[in-house]
Amino acid sequence: MKIVVDENMPYATSLFARFGEVISVPGRPFDGSVLTDADALMVRSVTKVNAELLSGTNVKFVGTATAGTDHINTDKFDELGIYATSAAGCNAIAVVEYVFSVLFYFAQKGQFTLTDKTVGIIGVGNVGKILAQRLQALGVKVLLCDPPRARNEGLTVFNEFDYLIEHADILTFHTPLIQGGVDNTYHLFDHQKMSEFADGKMIINASRGEVIDTIALLRSLEQGRLWQIALDVFENEPHINLSLLPYIQIATAHIAGHSLEGKIRGTTLLVEQYYSYLAKHSPLQIESLEKPVSESLLQELLPEPQYQxxxxxxxxxxxxxxxxxxxxxxxxxxxxxxxxxxxxxxxxxxxxxxxxxxxxxxxxxxxxxxxxxxxxxxxxxxxxxxxxxxxxxxxxxxxx
Missing domain, CATH: 3.30.1370.170 (Erythronate-4-phosphate dehydrogenase, dimerisation domain)
Structure with a gap:
């Protein structure tokens, strides 16, 4: 059995070796020729995976060591007999702690107390839920916006995006990238929404760059709109628009979720899921292996921290x-x-x-x-x- 893994997935080579031969390769640019005789592919968000890449290979399992899945196009996967999965929630805590650091930077820079502000959270999944819980534990008022959850769960705690635009002092985006349909998030924060968002407020995006219309944002800032902005994600990564940099206060390279715990957890979750996949589809190949448990593997692998x-x-x-x-x-x-x-x-x-x-x-x-x-x-x-x-x-x- 041959498993191809992204070279930036920590401990992937040693953890997946229990299943067979492991080949570690760069995630971007990605050389598809390595997949010719591969059985499984483990990637991160920098690698675009689709049926065209996998057609003609033996790959039947695709795992991404990330929460987001917009880089995995599963069209025709069923026809090819390919199973795809993700490490949902693996880096949620890291993203939340990134956002907290941004919030306190804004508070220090603007000389305000965070508990006097209202934070609007757009997207209340793995990240948004933890962020809301921790902000509320701190005594910060939060407003939640998640149309799919509001519709499917019938909960009254959710608000419309327009309500957050008007009533939140800080908008922080944690939605998946969905292009089209009733739950479209592509350019969710566009020129119209920006025109309704008052000066002096704050914007954080640690979801996907395309959730914010970059051109509209740049034009608004060039025309004198006054917001405090933190962007961890950008449209067209890695070919980002540097024209934004003079206008935004915090800019980072899509690393909000890059804690050591988050990255290792992404790997260990895929190890656990791949074992479960093989147990169902090729049980003889793992009959001598003990079932891996993600959190147990994580605790075994984590080194001593600098500050204990x-x-x-x-x-x-x-x-x-x-x-x-x-x-x-x-x-x-x-x-x-x-x-x-x-x-x-x-x-x-x-x-x-x-x-x-x-x-x-x-x-x-x-x-x-x-x-x-x-x-x-x-x-x-x-x-x-x-x-x-x-x-x-x-x-x-x-x-x-």
């Missing part, structure tokens, strides 16, 4: 929370690397063309941990409860 424990004996405050967040991750570091790498000719030994440098940033991303990697030891019960609800690992030690 911290003693905290003060009542909870936003200032304390901000310092703890920055100890683990500060989005301003990634923004600085993005601008330097893309705008400085001598920054790296690569051609100046933006697509080379955008991919370089993704492939060479620094190790980033999630908040749960930090064990906070505290004697304050209020602090323990609040930080645990926000995602930190807590050890409560009351004073004797």
């Amino acid at each position: 424990s911290i003693y905290l004996n003060e009542p909870f405050s936003l200032a304390i929370f901000y310092r703890l967040m920055n100890l683990i991750y500060d989005v301003q570091t990634d923004d600085a690397k993005f601008r330097y790498t893309l705008l400085t000719r001598d920054a790296i030994d690569l051609p100046i063309e933006v697509h080379h440098r955008f991919d370089y940033l993704r492939k060479n991303y620094s190790v980033r941990r999630e908040w749960s990697s930090l064990n906070v030891i505290t004697s304050c019960s209020e602090t323990a409860k609040k930080l645990q609800a926000l995602g930190f690992k807590i050890k409560y030690q009351p004073n004797k």
Whole structure:
């Protein structure tokens, strides 16, 4: 059995070796000739997969170690007998923690208190749900918009997008990319919506670049619209429009979900799913293998974090929370690397063309941990409860 994996999937070579031969290749550009005698293909979001790529190969299983699936076109997969799956939710926590870092950057820059603002979350799936829970745990008012869930679940907690445009101070996008149909998200935030969104508000996009109309956004900004903007995703990646950079406050190279935990979890979820697929379709090939469990594999593989424990004996405050967040991750570091790498000719030994440098940033991303990697030891019960609800690992030690 031969499994082709993206070279940027951590531990993929060793984890999939239990099933057979593993070939590690670049995800972009992708050389389809390697699939000729392959049985399975494991990719990330940079690789476009469709029936044309897989036709004439032995590939029957396609897995993407990402939550998003818009790079996988499953048309004709049924005809070819190909099963496709994703690692839904694998990087949700990482994206949420990225958004929190952006929010606190905005608050610091604008000298406001986050709990005085209303955050509108567009797309309440794996990311949006956790983001809403943590913001509410912090005492921030949230407005939720998710038309498919509102329609299918009949819940009254959801609002129309137009309501968020009017009433939210901050819009943060976490929708899949859907082109056409009743739930279209392509250019969801277009010229018309921008014209209705008041100056002084904030925009975050950590979903897909095409959810925001880039040309309309650029024209609005050139015409003097005043928003605080953070973009982790762009239209036409990796061929992004650098004209936006002078107008936006935070720009990063589609790395919001790139925590070490998130990337490893993407791999381990696919290992678990591939085992289940083989158990159903080729049980003899795995009869000697123990069933892998994603979270168990994750805990075995995670290295010791740079910061393991911290003693905290003060009542909870936003200032304390901000310092703890920055100890683990500060989005301003990634923004600085993005601008330097893309705008400085001598920054790296690569051609100046933006697509080379955008991919370089993704492939060479620094190790980033999630908040749960930090064990906070505290004697304050209020602090323990609040930080645990926000995602930190807590050890409560009351004073004797």
